[in-house]
Amino acid sequence: MSTRRLFPFVLTLLAVQAAQAAQTSDPLANTAKQAGALKDKIIDFVLLHGPALLGALIMMVAGYIVAGWVGGFVDRGLERKQLEPPIRMLITRITRVLILVLAALMAADTLGFKVTAVLGAIGVAGVGIGLAMQGVLGSLVAGLLIIFTKPFRVGEYIALIGVEGQVQQIELFSTTLTHPDRSRVVIPNRKIVGEVLHNYGAIRQLDLVVGVAYRTDLNEAVSIINTTLQQSPRVLKDPAPAVGISTLADSSINIAIKPWTSLPDFGPARAELYQAIVERFRERKIEIPFPQREVRMLND
Numbered sequence: 038m039s040t041r042r043l044f045p046f047v048l049t050l051l052a053v054q055a056a057q058a059a060q061t062s063d064p065l066a067n068t069a070k071q072a073g074a075l076k077d078k079i080i081d082f083v084l085l086h087g088p089a090l091l092g093a094l095i096m097m098v099a100g101y102i103v104a105g106w107v108g109g110f111v112d113r114g115l116e117r118k119q120l121e122p123p124i125r126m127l128i129t130r131i132t133r134v135l136i137l138v139l140a141a142l143m144a145a146d147t148l149g150f151k152v153t154a155v156l157g158a159i160g161v162a163g164v165g166i167g168l169a170m171q172g173v174l175g176s177l178v179a180g181l182l183i184i185f186t187k188p189f190r191v192g193e194y195i196a197l198i199g200v201e202g203q204v205q206q207i208e209l210f211s212t213t214l215t216h217p218d219r220s221r222v223v224i225p226n227r228k229i230v231g232e233v234l235h236n237y238g239a240i241r242q243l244d245l246v247v248g249v250a251y252r253t254d255l256n257e258a259v260s261i262i263n264t265t266l267q268q269s270p271r272v273l274k275d276p277a278p279a280v281g282i283s284t285l286a287d288s289s290i291n292i293a294i295k296p297w298t299s300l301p302d303f304g305p306a307r308a309e310l311y312q313a314i315v316e317r318f319r320e321r322k323i324e325i326p327f328p329q330r331e332v333r334m335l336n337d
Contacts, residue, residue, distance in 0.1 A: 094144075096144040097144050099140065100137055100140020104136040107132055107133070176209075176225045177226075180212075183230065184207065184209075189204055190207075191207060192300075194236075194237040195214070197232050198228055198232050201217075202217070202222050210226060212229060217304060239300060240273060240300065242295050243303070245293070246294070247292050247318075248288070248289030249289060249318075249324065250323075250324040253290065255292075258292060261318065262314060263278070265310065269309065271305065271310075272297070278296035280294050287328065296310070
């Protein structure tokens with residue numbers, strides 16, 4: 038390469054290195070330029086899309102307010118019609134969700150999104166979510182079935198799949214029971230539908246047994262038991278208690294006592310009735326025998 042051609046090349050190379058050195062020697066100036074460019078882009082975006090963003094925000098806020106107002110109005114209207122709380126809650130939530138979804142679609146349309154494409158994406162996502170959450174959706178469908186068919190209501194006592202308790206709350210995905218020991222039992226609704234359900238309702242029947250000696254006057258014993266049941270504030274008068282001889286056992290005549298009580302009185306009534314019957318029998322000299330055996334000795 039000749040000297041005439043080499044000299045301009047060297048000058049160009051030196052100029053490029055000097056420009057790079059100037060950039061690296063002043064990083065603060067380079068950062069300031071980048072910040073200024075970003076600021077200009079933000080300002081341009083706000084100027085171009087600001088009205089659409091403001092309109093979308095106003096629509097979402099208005100949708101939230103309208104959803105709350107309409108949901109409260111629907112809930113009060115359903116309460117006046119004396120619908121059960123789970124049904125009121127379901128219809129109210131569906132109403133609010135529909136209004137919020139409508140507001141979101143209107144906001145997306147204001148921002149320039151194609152609503153049809155958004156709906157298609159939501160549909161595809163819904164299919165995937167449905168496949169991934171089959172158990173949850175099964176509980177949801179079962180909850181809707183329970184709410185509308187009403188196999189049991191809040192406050193009733195039920196037994197199923199090895200558990201029992203008073204129905205405390207019926208929700209879309211689960212049902213909560215209060216066990217007699219005051220613990221809570223939460224059952225997924227998909228476990229309830231299709232199972233054998235024992236609904237006791239709002240009252241329960243005690244199953245008591247008292248044994249008396251064979252020489253006892255049975256009419257007197259039954260009369261004492263009936264009087265004790267009538268004087269107990271925990272025993273319901275309607276339906277009437279059932280009292281009668283159930284078994285002729287080895288050492289006693291067993292009398293079955295089956296009174297009805299409300300759910301809160303079911304536990305305490307058992308102990309109180311047993312104690313009252315024993316005290317009355319002792320006053321009237323009625324014997325409650327213990328197991329006895331007669332042994333006969335034979336000569337050799």
